[in-house]
Amino acid sequence: MLLVYTHKITPRVKYVFKQICTRILGIPVHFTTTIEEFIAHDSLKMSYTRQPLSNEVFVRSNELLFEQGLSDLDIHVLPWEETKCFFTTGEKSALPFDIFAATFYLISRYEEYLPHVKDEYGRFTAQESLAFKNQFLDQPVVDIWAYKFKAILQDNYPDFKFPKQNYTVKPVIDVPVAYEYKLKGIMRTFGGTTKDLFTFKFRRLYERYSVLMGFKRDPFDTYKYIINKQKSSKFKFVFFFSVGDFSTYDKNINPQKEKFVSLIKHIADYCQVGIKSSFFALTNVELLKEEKNRMEAIINNSIVGSRQSFSKVNLPESYRNLVELEIPEDYTMGYVNHLGFRAGTCTPFLFYDLDFETQTPLKIVPYHALDFAFLKYQSLLDKQEILKKIIRNIKNVNGTFVPVFHNYTFSKHERWKHFKTLFNTILDAKTK
Template sequence: MLLVYTHHITPRIKYVFKHICTRVLGIEVSFTTKIEAFIAHDSLKMSYTKQSLGSEFFIKSHDILFEQGLSDVDIHIHDWEDTKCFFFNGEKSSMPFDIFAAAFYLLSRYEEYLPQVKDDYGRFVATESIAYKYGFLHQPVVDIWAYKFKVALQQQYPEFEFPVRKYSIKPIIDVPSAYNFKLKGIMRTLGGTLKDLFEFKFKRLYTRYMVLFGLKHDPYDTFRYIINKQKQSHYKFLFFFLIGDYSTYDKGINANKKHFISLIKHVADYCSVGLKTSFFAIEDIAVLKKEKRRMEAILNTSLRASRQSFSKLNLPESYRNLIELEIQEDYTMGYVNYVGFRAGSCTPFLFYDLDYEVQTPLKINSYHLMDYSLLKTQSLLDKKKVVNELISEIKKVDGEFVPVFHNYTFSDANRWKGFKELFNIILDSVNEA
């Protein structure tokens, strides 16, 4: 166990030390404000305060972990060996940066509470983040800093054996609409037919009716392929089905259709299933509650995980609603159009509510790649390069890779050509040295 001496134990200190020490490095951590208890401790120990007590392992603290609420934080990004860091703390510290303060800034999504330019959907965009602006979005910096901390501690305590963690994957399959043409109802089918005619999309019109007459497979119905892939993998896939009401933003399948319900149940026999919340459920807890109950009735078990429509988050309200409804995990944190680490970590972390200054029980599983982010990369070779570089970054810190694919990504549509191969690269990455 690591004992941390500090002049004042705050919720922020407990939160970030437990993420870095326990979640990333696998060691228990406790805290003390008593010098006698610190001196008496005969295993790993460090001081985290403004001045060292003596010659112990010491990290000079930044003020952010002793504050409450938001303030104007001065951030100056520096190069540090093979990565970047901020909150420089001078030469007397055992590490040149306060990695705990910096990690807290990223994990709490401090910058997302500050004034910023949002996109058309009201989302925080990658280009507004310090990670994008200073060129470290592609690295899980929090985990990298944790490993640097581990190396520094090992030099001071060479006899201590740190636990070893292994690289893992958690593939996400997002299902905004299970079918392209099937189960859409008479009015939507008629509307789609007229649209195809007016836009001269005769090939699509032909496919539509071949599917409806049962002569062709629905292009979005790739579930057999995905389930076969699940059978070959040791890592559980996690499906998110949209079962909200039809709206301007959400055009899924009616959740009362028996065939759709049996599809969800069938997928749940092999994979984990969560709720993809509708666009209006993001801001309306009553709608979210209705969708949660609807999914629980289908699965016949309590709902564990959710993912917000369009990857939209309103912090802290979105997460507070999930907590109130006792949803335990969320998979919304990430960027639709950019590959990388929105919260700077490839280790699941708990949501910290900056308004209430409290660690919540909601586990945030930040995703690192969405299939859409690869569409702007032209050649398949370049797409493979992006995926392999991301895998390499996560493997360096033995983290967990969370990619998001959609059911239609595995169709034969031209824009998704080669994506099955990219998915296989991710699945195979756990078997490589």
């Protein structure tokens, strides 16, 4: 156990130390404001305050973890060996930066509460982030900092047996539209046919009716391939199906259709299943509740978690709704058009509500690579190179890699050429 002496035990202090020490490094942590208790402790210990007590491991604290609410922070990002950090500490500190305050800033998504420019869907973009502006979006900096802290502890406590963490992968399969042509109903099929005719897409028209007449497999029907991959993989896949009502933004199959229900049940026999919430459920908790109940009735089990439509997160409202409905996990924390680490980490963390200054039970599982983000790289070689770099960075800190692929990513469409190869690269990566 690591004992931390600090002048004030706040919710922020407890939250971030447990993330770094327990969730990333596997070390239990306790806190004290009593000097006598700190001195008597005969195992791992450190002080986190303004001045050291004596010769203990001391990290000079920034005021961020002792504040409440939001303030206009003056952040200067500086190089630190192979990475970058902010909130400098001074000479007496065992670390040149207050990694605990810096970690809190990133995983609480402090910057997403501050004024920023949103994209056309109302999303926080990579370009607005501190990580993008300072060129560390491609690094899980929080985990890198944690391992630098571990090295300090190991130097001071060489006899302590530190737990070993292991690299793992959590593949996500996002299913906004289960089939391209099948089960769409007469009106949608008629509308699609008319559009194909007026836009002279005769090849698509031929494909549409070949599928509807049973001569060809639907292009989005890649489930057999994915299930076979699941059967041979040591990693458990997580599927997110949209079961919301049809709208301008959500165009999936009617969730009452028996064949669609059968598909979800079949997938649930092999993989974990959650909901891809509809666009309007993002701001309507009653609608989200209805979709959650609908999915749980289909799989006859609790959902594993959720992914928000269009990868949109509005803090804190989006996550508060999930907490209210007791949805255990969310897989939306990442960027659609950029590979990397939106929250600066490859370790799941709990949502901290900055308005209420409280840690919630909602686990945020950040994703690091969405299939769309690879499209900017032309060749397979370029795609593999950037993917292997991400995997290498996560392996170096024994983290959890969360890639997001869609069901149609594995189709034969030219746009998604080579994406099966990328998926295999992820699944075949050694865990050691």
